[in-house]
Amino acid sequence: MLGDTAVAVHPEDERYKHLVGRLVKLPLTDRSIPVVADEHVDPEFGTGAVKVTPAHDPNDFEIGRRHDLPAIAVMDEHAVITAHGPFQGLDRLEARSAIVAALRAEGRIVAEKRPYTHSVGHCSRCRTTIEPRLSMQWWVKVGPLAKAAGDAVRDGKVKIHPQEMEKRYFDWVDNLHDWCISRQLWWGHRIPVWYGPNGEVVCVGPDDEAPTGEGWHQDTDVLDTWFSSGLWPFSTLGWPEQTESLAKFYPNSVLVTGYDILFFWVARMMMFGLYAMDGTPPFHTIALHGMVRDQFGKKMSKSFGNAVNPLDWMDKYGSDALRFTLARGANPGVDVPIGEDWVQGSRNFANKIWNATRFALMNGATVEGPLPDASKLSPTDRWILSRLNSVVAEVDAYYDDYQFAKLSDALFHFAWDEVFDWYVELSKTTFQAGGEPAEVSKRVLGEVLDVTLRLLHPVVPFVTETLWTTLTGGESVVIADWPAAVSVPGADAPGGFRDADAEREIETLQSVITEVRRFRADQGLQPGQRVPARLTLDGTALALHEPAVRQLLRLQPEGDSFSATATLPVAGVEVALDLSGVIDVAAERKRLAKDLAAAEKEQAQATAKLGNEAFLAKAPDHVVDKIRTRLAKAEDDIVRIKAQLDRLPEA
Numbered sequence: 001m002l003g004d005t006a007v008a009v010h011p012e013d014e015r016y017k018h019l020v021g022r023l024v025k026l027p028l029t030d031r032s033i034p035v036v037a038d039e040h041v042d043p044e045f046g047t048g049a050v051k052v053t054p055a056h057d058p059n060d061f062e063i064g065r066r067h068d069l070p071a072i073a074v075m076d077e078h079a080v081i082t083a084h085g086p087f088q089g090l091d092r093l094e095a096r097s098a099i100v101a102a103l104r105a106e107g108r109i110v111a112e113k114r115p116y117t118h119s120v121g122h123c124s125r126c127r128t129t130i131e132p133r134l135s136m137q138w139w140v141k142v143g144p145l146a147k148a149a150g151d152a153v154r155d156g157k158v159k160i161h162p163q164e165m166e167k168r169y170f171d172w173v174d175n176l177h178d179w180c181i182s183r184q185l186w187w188g189h190r191i192p193v194w195y196g197p198n199g200e201v202v203c204v205g206p207d208d209e210a211p212t213g214e215g216w217h218q219d220t221d222v223l224d225t226w227f228s229s230g231l232w233p234f235s236t237l238g239w240p241e242q243t244e245s246l247a248k249f250y251p252n253s254v255l256v257t258g259y260d261i262l263f264f265w266v267a268r269m270m271m272f273g274l275y276a277m278d279g280t281p282p283f284h285t286i287a288l289h290g291m292v293r294d295q296f297g298k299k300m301s302k303s304f305g306n307a308v309n310p311l312d313w314m315d316k317y318g319s320d321a322l323r324f325t326l327a328r329g330a331n332p333g334v335d336v337p338i339g340e341d342w343v344q345g346s347r348n349f350a351n352k353i354w355n356a357t358r359f360a361l362m363n364g365a366t367v368e369g370p371l372p373d374a375s376k377l378s379p380t381d382r383w384i385l386s387r388l389n390s391v392v393a394e395v396d397a398y399y400d401d402y403q404f405a406k407l408s409d410a411l412f413h414f415a416w417d418e419v420f421d422w423y424v425e426l427s428k429t430t431f432q433a434g435g436e437p438a439e440v441s442k443r444v445l446g447e448v449l450d451v452t453l454r455l456l457h458p459v460v461p462f463v464t465e466t467l468w469t470t471l472t473g474g475e476s477v478v479i480a481d482w483p484a485a486v487s488v489p490g491a492d493a494p495g496g497f498r499d500a501d502a503e504r505e506i507e508t509l510q511s512v513i514t515e516v517r518r519f520r521a522d523q524g525l526q527p528g529q530r531v532p533a534r535l536t537l538d539g540t541a542l543a544l545h546e547p548a549v550r551q552l553l554r555l556q557p558e559g560d561s562f563s564a565t566a567t568l569p570v571a572g573v574e575v576a577l578d579l580s581g582v583i584d585v586a587a588e589r590k591r592l593a594k595d596l597a598a599a600e601k602e603q604a605q606a607t608a609k610l611g612n613e614a615f616l617a618k619a620p621d622h623v624v625d626k627i628r629t630r631l632a633k634a635e636d637d638i639v640r641i642k643a644q645l646d647r648l649p650e651a
Helices: 058-067 092-105 143-154 163-173 225-230 244-249 259-276 310-317 319-328 340-362 379-400 404-433 436-456 461-472 500-522 543-553 585-610 613-618 621-647
Strands: 006-009 023-025 032-037 049-052 159-161 193-195 201-203 252-258 283-289 292-294 336-338 531-536 566-570 573-577
Touching: 006 058, 032 058, 049 058, 143 163, 143 259, 159 163, 163 259, 225 259, 252 259, 259 283, 310 319, 310 340, 319 336, 319 340, 319 404, 319 461, 340 404, 340 436, 340 461, 379 404, 379 436, 379 500, 379 543, 404 436, 404 500, 404 543, 436 461, 500 543, 500 566, 500 573, 500 621, 531 543, 566 621, 585 621
Parallel strands: 006 032, 159 283, 252 283, 292 336
Antiparallel strands: 006 049, 023 032, 193 201, 531 573, 566 573
16 A cells, blocks of 8 residues: 555546546555546446555556556565655565554544455465565567567468467467566576676677676676577577577477467567577477376376376386377377376387287398389288378378377377288288298388388387387488388389279278177187188188188188088178087077166166256256267167177077
8 A cells, every 4th residue: 555656446437537637645644646547447346446556566557557657666675665654664464464553543444354365476486475566677678579470470481380379379479568587586597787886787798798897797687587498499509609500400490399388488489589590580380289188188286196207107118108198199289188098008009019020020021122023912912002101191291280199190000900910910821821922921011011110210219210220220210211102013103002902802801800700709709719610702802811811710611510500791701600519509698688688778778868858958068978978889789789699599
């Protein structure tokens, strides 16, 4: 109150219009202060009249500027009252109690105090209450700097990914106020200003010498950390000297950073780079990712108990696992939720890469010599090379668009599902048979691994480095060429080798194997349990693949006593199985009947709830969605179980 210089009311408040421009006596002082009209005042809050203290409140400071009010500082940097009078020398907390007592003694307390909750700033480290205080500081006039930073993006000199983040960038740079850059801290770059014995003030530039002599001293304040950080694109390269590194590496091509520091850091680097480097922005592209959060999407914080030390996970699961987890969640501008089970899954992927590649190497996979002629390739070889080129093009496009999550997911499924789970497994029968087809497949497998490991290297660097150098004998994958589309002798085509027919053929093969595996699992058969089977493949493209089908599905030749108890027609192929003595048909029917009853009960309950209008009106959306998911699952289970019952032989 001691620093009040006005009372503000809303200009449309009829209660006080007649008082605007009049003076009122400020209690406990010898001053009179004006009543001013300002739209910042909320006429519905309290009395609708608010005291204005420009030197000790940011909002009041703005009101003071609009009405040309004086700003009277009434406390020093130690929060001790400096205003002349009976309260001078008191701590701010002591002064508050003393002022209330003085007002009460004069009969100016007209109502008892009531609880009131409001926002009070506290130091993040020591939790001390912060008192706003007007003081002399160093500032940067950001108007022309901010305009240049905004124009660089508007003119297309700098691209922001994702593009929707441009609005946030413009909201900042188009509405910047002058920037206070001095801080009263121990650590940091000191303000480059010297004071002389006779009141001289000298600002020292990069080409100037600091004044020396008796009585000269440097300002004790330091630069805001974001000011120092904003110099990074050129100060790290030797600026202000015109170094070889500065000429070579400025501007940088792309900055990858979090959207949360788009203003604090990125905008400052843009302003400083354009100013110091003659209008040249510090980078051509700004790629923004989200913040890493916990598995439930909450901000990580020590106070929440959900903060993670990445070194702990690196020690437990490996650096590659953590890196791939982060990459797989890095959608542009979107936060990355991360849980330990996700890192464990990435560790499993790294292990899969290691084990499958080591198996391939032990079975002769090689990159020696050119790829075999297209006429010598099996349908499986043609399929994987065609898929490889599709993935190379897909991943290149994702890298160009900074879609790290999508490229990681594409590589995960290609490497694990197609290369390791299908091509390597399908090639085992070829390797066992030997001969020229085996040698061809070994060369194809080597090519596929070479390209796949190079594609994976940015997101799984350590495992791929070891495996690639072992496979190729190269010095390091870091300096290897980035993969291009693979060409096959005898089948040159723009964009590399493609074979749509082979892709369709292997997709059909996959559907047959997948369906029979699902049936085996539904019947309770163990993965390694062998079953007599008759395959009707005549007239289909899959006849060539019968050895692989039998090996992958653990199917024995039918034999003389074969009796088909279950027949599976899939994609034009018929697979007949003899389950006699393998499963207890009666027990299996009983189990499936029980499962069917449970699924039908779940379906009925979910349908009833979703048909209840009163329930739907009150239930939260996520609860309704959960019930819809339960209903869909129950319906799928019913279809699946009925199909299993139909396939069972009679007991």
